[in-house]
Amino acid sequence: MPMSPSVPQATAGAAAQSPAVTAARLDALRGPVAPRSHDARTIAALTVNPGCSRRAVLDAAGVDKRKLSERIGFPARYGQSPFAITRGLAFEKQVKADGCAALIELLRGEPLHFDVPEHEYVDLGVEPDADPAAPVSVDRAARYERTRQLFARVAAGEALLADHPLLRLDVGGRTAYVEPDVVALSARPAGASAGMPARLYVAEVKSFAVIDGQADPAKVGAAATQAAVYVLALRKLFAELDVDPRIVADDVLLICPKDFANQPSAHLLDVRRQIAAVERQLARLPRIGALIADLDPAVDFDLAVDPPETKGEPGREHRNAAELTKSLTMIEARYAPECVTNCEMAFHCRSEARAAGAADALGRSVRDSLGGIDSLAEAIAVADGAAATAERQEAARLLRAAARAYEEASRTAPRAAEPEAD
Amino acid sequence: MSTLTALARARAAHAGRAVPITAVRHVHLSEEPLVLIPLMQAGEAAAPLAVMAGTDRDAPRLLLVAQPRNRDQRFDFLTALAELLVPYIAERREHTETVEATKNHDEWERCTDAPQLILPNPGGVEALRLLGRSARFRTVDGPYPVDPRVPLLGRYLTWFADDRAPMPGSSVCLALTSVLAQHWATGQSALEDQHLPALLSWIDPPDGMSGSEAALRAEDPDAVPPAGPSTDPAFDTGVLAPLVRAQEEARAAEDMRAVTKAEDELKAALTAQLEPTWRTMWQGIDVLRSLPAAASDLLRWQVDRGRFTDFMAGIEEGVPPQPKRPSAVAAARRLADLEAAQQSYDRTQAIDDPLVLARYRVGGEAFAGRITFVDAERQETKGKRAWPRPLVVLHTEDEVILRPGVKLASPARVNQTVRLRAVRPSETGGYEVELELQSGMGRGKTPEEGSVPLVGEERCYATFLAEQRGTRPELPESDKTPWTHGGPPWPHVPRAEDQAEDWQ
Numbered sequence: 056m057p058m059s060p061s062v063p064q065a066t067a068g069a070a071a072q073s074p075a076v077t078a079a080r081l082d083a084l085r086g087p088v089a090p091r092s093h094d095a096r097t098i099a100a101l102t103v104n105p106g107c108s109r110r111a112v113l114d115a116a117g118v119d120k121r122k123l124s125e126r127i128g129f130p131a132r133y134g135q136s137p138f139a140i141t142r143g144l145a146f147e148k149q150v151k152a153d154g155c156a157a158l159i160e161l162l163r164g165e166p167l168h169f170d171v172p173e174h175e176y177v178d179l180g181v182e183p184d185a186d187p188a189a190p191v192s193v194d195r196a197a198r199y200e201r202t203r204q205l206f207a208r209v210a211a212g213e214a215l216l217a218d219h220p221l222l223r224l225d226v227g228g229r230t231a232y233v234e235p236d237v238v239a240l241s242a243r244p245a246g247a248s249a250g251m252p253a254r255l256y257v258a259e260v261k262s263f264a265v266i267d268g269q270a271d272p273a274k275v276g277a278a279a280t281q282a283a284v285y286v287l288a289l290r291k292l293f294a295e296l297d298v299d300p301r302i303v304a305d306d307v308l309l310i311c312p313k314d315f316a317n318q319p320s321a322h323l324l325d326v327r328r329q330i331a332a333v334e335r336q337l338a339r340l341p342r343i344g345a346l347i348a349d350l351d352p353a354v355d356f357d358l359a360v361d362p363p364e365t366k367g368e369p370g371r372e373h374r375n376a377a378e379l380t381k382s383l384t385m386i387e388a389r390y391a392p393e394c395v396t397n398c399e400m401a402f403h404c405r406s407e408a409r410a411a412g413a414a415d416a417l418g419r420s421v422r423d424s425l426g427g428i429d430s431l432a433e434a435i436a437v438a439d440g441a442a443a444t445a446e447r448q449e450a451a452r453l454l455r456a457a458a459r460a461y462e463e464a465s466r467t468a469p470r471a472a473e474p475e476a477d
Numbered sequence: 478m479s480t481l482t483a484l485a486r487a488r489a490a491h492a493g494r495a496v497p498i499t500a501v502r503h504v505h506l507s508e509e510p511l512v513l514i515p516l517m518q519a520g521e522a523a524a525p526l527a528v529m530a531g532t533d534r535d536a537p538r539l540l541l542v543a544q545p546r547n548r549d550q551r552f553d554f555l556t557a558l559a560e561l562l563v564p565y566i567a568e569r570r571e572h573t574e575t576v577e578a579t580k581n582h583d584e585w586e587r588c589t590d591a592p593q594l595i596l597p598n599p600g601g602v603e604a605l606r607l608l609g610r611s612a613r614f615r616t617v618d619g620p621y622p623v624d625p626r627v628p629l630l631g632r633y634l635t636w637f638a639d640d641r642a643p644m645p646g647s648s649v650c651l652a653l654t655s656v657l658a659q660h661w662a663t664g665q666s667a668l669e670d671q672h673l674p675a676l677l678s679w680i681d682p683p684d685g686m687s688g689s690e691a692a693l694r695a696e697d698p699d700a701v702p703p704a705g706p707s708t709d710p711a712f713d714t715g716v717l718a719p720l721v722r723a724q725e726e727a728r729a730a731e732d733m734r735a736v737t738k739a740e741d742e743l744k745a746a747l748t749a750q751l752e753p754t755w756r757t758m759w760q761g762i763d764v765l766r767s768l769p770a771a772a773s774d775l776l777r778w779q780v781d782r783g784r785f786t787d788f789m790a791g792i793e794e795g796v797p798p799q800p801k802r803p804s805a806v807a808a809a810r811r812l813a814d815l816e817a818a819q820q821s822y823d824r825t826q827a828i829d830d831p832l833v834l835a836r837y838r839v840g841g842e843a844f845a846g847r848i849t850f851v852d853a854e855r856q857e858t859k860g861k862r863a864w865p866r867p868l869v870v871l872h873t874e875d876e877v878i879l880r881p882g883v884k885l886a887s888p889a890r891v892n893q894t895v896r897l898r899a900v901r902p903s904e905t906g907g908y909e910v911e912l913e914l915q916s917g918m919g920r921g922k923t924p925e926e927g928s929v930p931l932v933g934e935e936r937c938y939a940t941f942l943a944e945q946r947g948t949r950p951e952l953p954e955s956d957k958t959p960w961t962h963g964g965p966p967w968p969h970v971p972r973a974e975d976q977a978e979d980w981q
Contacts (some may be wrong), residue, residue, distance in 0.1 A: 132698070136713035138545075139520030266521030266610065267801045315522050315611050392666035409490070409689075417486050418666040426485030431487040440483055456876065457481040459837045464835035467935075469500045470828060470888065472772040 057377075063270050077344035078228060083345070086373060090117025093169025093231035098224065099280040101336040102329075103397045108346050109388040110398055113358020115227045115343040118356045120399035122297060127383070143262040147236065150260050150310055150319050155216055155435040158240075158258060158310065161321040168245035172214045172253070177205055181217030195232050199223060203292065209255065210298040214241050222288035225339035235285040236260045240308075254304040257285045263312045265320060266281040275309070275324070282307040283329035287337075305330070346386075354382040392418050480838040482662055490664030493687035495679040499660045502768035503822075505648035505778040507593035510536075511565055512758045514597055514751055514823045515604045517706040518545040519713055523607035525715075526708065529560055529751040534759040541739050541747055543724055552623050554611055559626035566592045566633060570789050591649055591778070591785040592638050595762065597673045597704035597754060598654040602642050604706040610633030611814060628798065635799045636788050644815065646777050646822035649785065660768065664689055672696065673704040674757050681764050691788075700748045704757065707749055710922045716746050773825040804966035806955045813949050824942065829890040838875050843939035844910065846873030853929045854979040855913075856922070865924045867914045869929075871936060874907040879940065885912070886942035892915030893928065894943050912938070 075207070082090075088198045095396035097114065113120055124131045150157050154176030163168040179201045198221040209215050212458040224231050241253040259282045263274045286307065286339040290300035306323045356379060360370040374382075381401065392400040408415050412431045414422035428450055438458040443451035485496040509532050518524040525543040542554045573586040596602050613631025615623045637650040663679035668691075670676045678691035686694075695701045697710040708717065720743045727735035732858060757810045770879055803811060826833045827843075837843040850870035855864040877900045879885075885895045898911040919925035956965045 057517070132711075134714070136519030136708070136709040136710045137718045138518055138713055144521035262520060266607065268521060307637075312522065392668040395668070412491070415665070416666065417490060418668070420478045421483045421486050421666075424478045424480050425487060426480070431490050434484065434487050436490055451878070453480045453839065454484060457479075457484045457835075459874065460835035460838045460845075461481055463845070464500070464831035467492070467500075467831035469769070469830050470772040471916070472770065472775065 074228060074344070077347065080347050080350075081343075084112070084116040085118050085356050086355060088119070088357070088359050090229065091118065091119045092229070093224075093226045093233075095233045095235075095281045095284040096159060098226060098231065098233070099277065100335065100397050101340075102280060103334040104389060104391060104394060105336055107389040107394075107398075109386040109404070110400065111340070111343060112346055112350075112386050113356065113400070115229075115347075116183060116356065119358060122358050123356060123379065124399045124403060126360045126372075127380050127403055129400075129406065131399040133399070133400065139262070145461065146262040146312060146317060146319070147260045151218060155166055157321055157322075159216075159318055161310070162240070162242055162308070162375040167323065170245070170253075171240065172217035174240065176218065178214045178218045179221065195221060198234065203296070206289075206292055207296055209241065209294055210293065210302070214253075216240055222285065222292060224284065224291065224337070226337060227343055233284055233288050234450045235282075235289075239439065252302075254288065255302055256304050256306065256308050256337060257282055257289065258308040258310055259285075260310045260319075262319060263311060264314065265322065266297050266314050270311060275363050278357065279307070279324050280324045280329045281334065282309070282324065283326040283333050286326060286330055287333055303467075351385055355446065356382055390415050392416070406459045426453050428454075479840060480886045481512070481836045481839045485662035487665060487680065488549070489662050490689070490899075493664065493689040495661040495663045495688055497660065498662045498832060499768075499772040499826075500830050502774070503659065503775050503833075504651060504656050504764065504765070504773050505593070505770070505781070506766055507590070507648075508593045509592040510762065511562070511607070512595050512755070512762070514704065514754050514758065515601050515608070515706050516708055516747070516751065517604050517959070518542075518554035519707060519710070520709070521545065521583070521800035523604070523611045524551065526556075526603075526606060527747045527751065528554075528558060529748075529755050529952055530558075534563065534755075537752075537755050538746055539744065539751065539791060541744060543743055544721060548621070552627060555608070555627045555630060555891055556624040558608075559624070559630035562630060562633060563626055566789075568775075573786070587779075588782050588786045588789070590638075591782045593648060594650045595758065596650070596652050597758060598671055599652045600671075600706045601704075602638050602650060602652050603828070605634050606642075609636075609638055610801075618886060629792070639799070640788075641784065645819040646825070647777060647781055647784075647818075649781050653758060656747065656765065657761060660765070663692075665692060669696075673754070674701045677757055677764070688851050690790070703751055704754045705751075708750065712750060717743075720746060720806060726799070743795070749767050771826070771829040773829055777822075777825070800966075804955055805958050805962035806952050807966075809950065809952055817949070820944075827939065827942070828891060831937075834888060834939065837939055838861050838937070839943070841876065841878045841940070843937055844871075844873045844877050844879075844908075845935065845937035845980060846875070846907070846910075847932050848932050848934045848936060849909070851929060851932050853924060863922055865914075865922065867924060867929045868913065869912045869930055871910045871912060872905075872907060873910060877908045877910055881941060883939040884915075884943040885936050885940055888942065889930075889937050890917060891942055910938075917958050 056225060090105055093114070098265045101114070110120075113123070121131055121133075155174075155449050159171055161167070161176065162171050179198055188211055198219075200252045202217065202220040202222065205215055205220070209217075220235055220283065222235065224233055235257050236259050240256045240258065242256055243251060243253050259276070259278050260277050263270055272425060286303055286305070289303045292302045305325060305327045307326050309322045309324050310319050311322065355374070357373040358379075359373045361373070380403075383400075384407070388400070388407065390401070390404040390413070392405075398404075405416060413427055414425055414431055414434065417431075421427065424429075425434045426447070426449060428437065428447065434450075437447065437451045438454035440455065482498055485498050489496045501616075511530060511532050512660075513528060513530040515528050516526040518526045524545040525542055526545050527539065529537045531537045534826065535881045540554055540557045540561070542550045544550055569590045569592050570588055572589045574589050576582075576585040576587050577583050586855075590710075594605075596605065609631050611631070611633055612623075612627050615621070615628045615891050616632065617623060617625045628858075641647045642650040642652070643723035647816050654673050654676055657676055657680060658667070661680050663670055663676060663705050672695070674695035675692040678686075678695045681687035682688045682691040690868065698711065701711070703709055720739060724736060724743060726731075799805075834843060838845060848869055849872045850868075852868040853865075855866050855868045856863045879897055879900070881897055881899055883897045886893060887895070887898060890943060893914060894916045896913045896915055898913050900911075901909050914924070914929060918928040953959070958965045
């Protein structure tokens, strides 16, 4: 099967450029602004629509997509209601209160019955001798080092419960920090034999409700993928410590409010599939070199704005909206309607796809049902009798049948209602 | 998606205006539907914020919760919603008609009307389901006593949103976006079709605007508030949160004038969010009403009326509220019902509507054409007995991929089974299909008059119309549920736990 041109093969790309050249080109693409680093949410988003070169390049270069979408006139409307944020924070605080006492109780109780030893609670977010009331430390390197030391002790067999750990993951050659909601807990599942060593569980605290054992599948799916990122990062840390990474369980704990109350409940989620999906996408990222090797040297997304010479004047933008848009059009996108929920660039790509009359703008199922014809104008023309190329003969036959059936049916009167319904 | 619908979407995108994909309306529209637009508080499982509802487009009622996290206010809200809904439902219970006894059923009384709720989108129906779930187990005594209408409302809402809304062909609880998308193809994706103002813009744009332009404008939440159940986060941040806070502070300070002022402002803000949707809802209903009703419309509504009668009779007899989870037997029965309803709905839509039938033609499950030859005298004999087996040849331009031996039926005569004998390419293009009529010709040796098609007549034959109707699986009585399926379900006992279920 021929590879799509937007996904060049890794070998070809790697031969074209060395990693250093790639990194330099990516930095140049972004211009003189700090790169946006990945977090668990953006890493999880990589598993959605992985075939999109445009997003792959923007993400690899660390371009601030939200700002970019605003600059080109297609602001992404994301945002969370303050009510949802308040509720989320309150719930997390409740679960974590008293050294995560509620969490340990949940694992021991119905229906999980985990064998959980007493844990020492360690908050890695605060400096060891800092004021406990101080906000979470911002020094990421120090937090990561504390996390590393803590897990070295865990590997030696201590039961430690880590709050605010900071983990690292290599994303396309750049270090991304991820912060699991809580925790790694050593526990043994119910029914495990006495000799079986305890495993470490990542717990993800989410404030969406599980009502009568059911929750919104989209939200559960998103939580599972995020948790998979944490599992991967934690395993990588253990691998560096020369500990078998399988100490981290394939299952994660999802902590959600039960029914209509704030009372937490714990659910075990198997995230093996998500782990595989995230790993696959992370492995694909280094091939970014191949994607940017052939880019026009004029393409860049420099969002920097120089301060104005006189006060009150607007600053001087390095690139104006037209230039940024032009750069965008030079990298192929793979728009699908679902992008709107995942990617800040979606409204721009949608407008582009609509202007081009692309079937993708209507969704994958429409495109497939049109026999794979990409252009709406072409599909309509073929349906109305225009000649089709050799490989479009099958699609043409279907489209013409559809056009004729629709036309004939429009001329047929619908069945009349019988005078008496009963 | 069928190729026909995909092509309609392509044409809609190209023309900037929705394209009809049905010739008639396949949902019933009550003479007096109750429009209901719920808004829910972000971040909470089932905390209502406001509801705009009513049967009169010029007089919507607004119910709101000034502080959605306050339990008492939530119960007051549900009581007010019950005051609005219960009389509307009770009115439809009043008049009945006698249904004559059949083989399987004694004579019974059926309500002559049923209630109909119309909500903006499936999210609204889901919000209603959660409200129903949160209310139906409450009791008038116990730790958190509520108005007797609250648990009743809970059972009603559960019936609408959970029992009937997912049932194919039922019209007592409709999500307007789903209904509109069932009848029109727009030039946007199915995901975008869930946005009511955008969807309706494609179908019925304002004067001087194309559907695509109007849809784009309708997507801006500053210009057109979303149709719920979630509010725009920017509205929550900029308007709602400060007003809720002002109202809380006024209450804390016991400044009743400030409380009234804050509440009035909150009411005005929510009205401004809901009124545009209210108008859109009625515009959507008008658009649907302009379509002629399908031939099966009254028959399907009759089923809804029957189910409504059963449900109300159950409440009057004191059956317990719908369980949180159905028992094994009830769940299996429910699945069989859903499948049978889907099959019947697909079937009647295709029979009633040539545009729906056309989808099956493109998919190869049906073909249509002109009768070119009829041998009405043909018989099949076995010993001394003989049956009429007329032979019919039909010429069609459709590609026929069906094999000889397959059973078919025509919407013109659904009870007549026809067997496909042979298919051959026609010299003039298209196909000649040889068919043998097998039933629906009366009991005599010769076919009854009018039961055999005539030369020159246009006919369509489809495989799924001849399929055996689903028979209900044989299921044990509930109290005989085998242990493999959890054994007999526990009888319902109102549990203190349910009554005291926290609502924080």
